[in-house]
Amino acid sequence: xxxxxxxxxxxxxxxxxxxxxxxxxxxxxxxxxxxxxxxxxxxxxxxxxxxxxxxxxxxxxxxxxxxxxxxxxxxxxxxxxxxxxxxxxxxxxxxxxxxxxxxxxxxxxxxxxxxxx
Numbered sequence: 001x002x003x004x005x006x007x008x009x010x011x012x013x014x015x016x017x018x019x020x021x022x023x024x025x026x027x028x029x030x031x032x033x034x035x036x037x038x039x040x041x042x043x044x045x046x047x048x049x050x051x052x053x054x055x056x057x058x059x060x061x062x063x064x065x066x067x068x069x070x071x072x073x074x075x076x077x078x079x080x081x082x083x084x085x086x087x088x089x090x091x092x093x094x095x096x097x098x099x100x101x102x103x104x105x106x107x108x109x110x111x112x113x114x115x116x117x
Contacts, residue, residue, distance in 0.1 A: 025063040027040065027076055038055050038081070039053065040076060040078055041076065042075065043075060048075075049077060069097070071096065071097070071099055074097075078090045
């Protein structure tokens with residue numbers, strides 16, 4: 001539960017990186033003074049976060065480690081915490097994991113079949 005009176009200002013930057021093994025996304029935010037850790041919240045609607053991950057005292061998180069469905073848009077927000085409590089949510093950002101399944105090869109139909117005599 002978020003405690004009132006614990007005010008932390010959050011700024012987030014969303015960075016999507018293309019890597020050789022596919023597509024990966026990293027969420028990154030600015031450090032908050034006096035924070036001892038951060039929590040990442042996510043869900044399918046801004047402000048309606050159904051999942052969370054305690055990411056510890058880091059200012060980035062690789063989104064490809066989350067159980068996200070390709071083609072579905074997800075919204076993310078981060079909170080900072082310390083012994084006094086947890087901050088309010090940062091401004092939300094969104095990302096849609098791309099479909100990484102390669103398309104099926106086209107079906108080949110011979111236009112001039114060779115027949116045996």
